[in-house]
Amino acid sequence: MQELINLEIPVAQHLQAPIIEIKGLFKAFGKNNPILKGVNLSVHKGEDVVVLGKSGSGKSITIKCIVGLVQADKGEIKVFGQEILDMNTGQLNEIRVRIGFLFQNSALYDSMTVRQNLAFTLQRHAKDLNDEEVEKEIIEVLESVGLAEAIHKMPSELSGGMRKRIALARTLILKPEIILYDEPTTGLDTITSREISELILNIKKKNNTTSIIITHDMACAKLTADRIVILKDGVIHAEGSYTELENSKDEWVRSFFI
Amino acid sequence: MIIYFKNVFNDVGTVTEFASKFFKEVFTPPYEFKEFIKQCYVIGYKSLPLVAITGFIMGLVLTLQSRPTLAKFGAESWLPGMVALSLIREIAPVITALICAGKISSGIGAELGSMKVTEQIDAMEVAAINPFKYLVVTRILATTLMIPLLVIFADGIGILGGFIGVNMHGDITLVRYISKVFESLSFLDIVPATIKTFFFGFFIGMIGCYKGFTAENGTESVGKAANSAVVTASLTIFIIDMLAVQLTDLFF
Incomplete structure (x- = not known):
């Protein structure tokens, strides 16, 4: 049973067109393995939406469809009002530079130092910047994640939490309007998880970004979510604020909050 | 059996698609010139010691093994020319390519495979x-350009190895040895042998990249990609060599 609760999104946000709009998204791997069976999701500018669901419910697939890493079988995905499923790679890349993606395992480039990881991304999209300006941007963004001292380190020298922060810095260096977080606190201790969650919150406040956060960490969800959606059997099963879903009549929904 | 053939045709299709994508991308800007130079350094310069040792041993051993047979016919003076011909036409290109298949193709397969499974390739795409x-x-x-250079280098070192081999049982000056080598060589010995090394290089790089780039998720697939890259590249080198020898025989 789908439970859709009235959302406390400001009126101004409701009037705006959603920055991400997903309608009837289908994705199957093989003939008998449908993962998404008609996902509908709208995210407004400045909103942080947390996506919950059991492992394998298609949360990561949904956000990978948004950036074109996974090709959807059917449905519509509009980002910044543009339908991305019909786009060629060039058009999609124009959208991609406006979207940041934080991977579950950070996905830092192993053969590059932290500085090179950031410069590699920045120099390809801001070709008018000279070396000094690139260096300034790198230091600025590393300071914003509290890791300016790690600039010359290799990814293998960093802890899990540090890798996440550097990956986030690499995402932020292109000043994205939307950030998609794929399990940002997975594999981290409670304190580091909280630090990452607070960082997500600070980024939103500072840059007014829109986010979709996939997580199993309820502390992270509580701290960051303006709205929570729960995926079940390939569709959005429930939607609402943290408090609303915590007190849901649906026992399965409540089980996430125990 | 049907499934086996289906898989083979499927593989041929995806490799062809991969290769055609390479030819499309190679001519389309922007060009990654810095990375290309870096790869030339890694693939070419860093393989020099291995190729030098192998080339030297090839030349030395070939000389020592051939000497008794030539001595039976009193044709020891043919030794420099025979060694040089064997090295340049066949042994140095094939052995160097096989060494590079082991070192470079597997390295590329493992590197790209691990980048694939750790989502680094996806990170670039997003x-x-x-x-x-x-x-x-x-x-x-880089492999297409560096393998021919490494083969030429191996030719030179191999000929030098041959000189030492000849001098172990005889006495010949370096100048005399080199002049005997060049006397026995013609343009047609060098050109077809060099042309085929470009193909060796292309396939060593392409097979390594293909295996790594198409690795499935999971660390096990990284090992499989590296292993499969070496096996396929080595086999491909022999097939190309066979075709090249046939074509050379036909046209020259």
Whole structure:
């Protein structure tokens, strides 16, 4: 049973067109393995939406469809009002530079130092910047994640939490309007998880970004979510604020909050 | 059996698609010139010691093994020419290519495979960076250009090894040895043998990149990609060599 609760999104946000709009998204791997069976999701500018669901419910697939890493079988995905499923790679890349993606395992480039990881991304999209300006941007963004001292380190020298922060810095260096977080606190201790969650919150406040956060960490969800959606059997099963879903009549929904 | 053939045709299809994507991307700007130079350094310069040792041993051993047979016919003076011909036409290109298949193709397969399973390739894609152009095109171009140079280097070192081999049982000056080598060589010995090394280089790079780039998720697939790259590249080298020898025989 789908439970859709009235959302406390400001009126101004409701009037705006959603920055991400997903309608009837289908994705199957093989003939008998449908993962998404008609996902509908709208995210407004400045909103942080947390996506919950059991492992394998298609949360990561949904956000990978948004950036074109996974090709959807059917449905519509509009980002910044543009339908991305019909786009060629060039058009999609124009959208991609406006979207940041934080991977579950950070996905830092192993053969590059932290500085090179950031410069590699920045120099390809801001070709008018000279070396000094690139260096300034790198230091600025590393300071914003509290890791300016790690600039010359290799990814293998960093802890899990540090890798996440550097990956986030690499995402932020292109000043994205939307950030998609794929399990940002997975594999981290409670304190580091909280630090990452607070960082997500600070980024939103500072840059007014829109986010979709996939997580199993309820502390992270509580701290960051303006709205929570729960995926079940390939569709959005429930939607609402943290408090609303915590007190849901649906026992399965409540089980996430125990 | 039907499934086996289906898989073989499927593989041939995907490899062809991969290769055609390379030819499309290689001519389309922007060009990753810095990465190409870096790969030339890694693939070419860093393989020099291995190729030098192998080349030297090839030349030395070939001389020592051939001497008794030639001595039976009193044709020891043919030794420099015979060694040089064998090295340049066949042994140095094939052995160097096989050494490089082991070192470079497996290295590329493992590197790209691990980048694939740790989502580094996906990270490039979502940052609107073309991973195919950055990772694949640069590596294939570098192997295509560096393997011929390494083979020429191995030819030279092998001939030098031959000189030492000849001098172990005889006495010949370096100048005399080199002049005997060049007396026995013609343009047609060098050109077809060098042309085929470009193909060796292309396939060493392409197979390594293909195996790594198409690795499935999971660390096990990284090992499989590296292993499969070496096996396929080595086999491909022999097939290309056979075709090259047939074509050379036909036209020259």
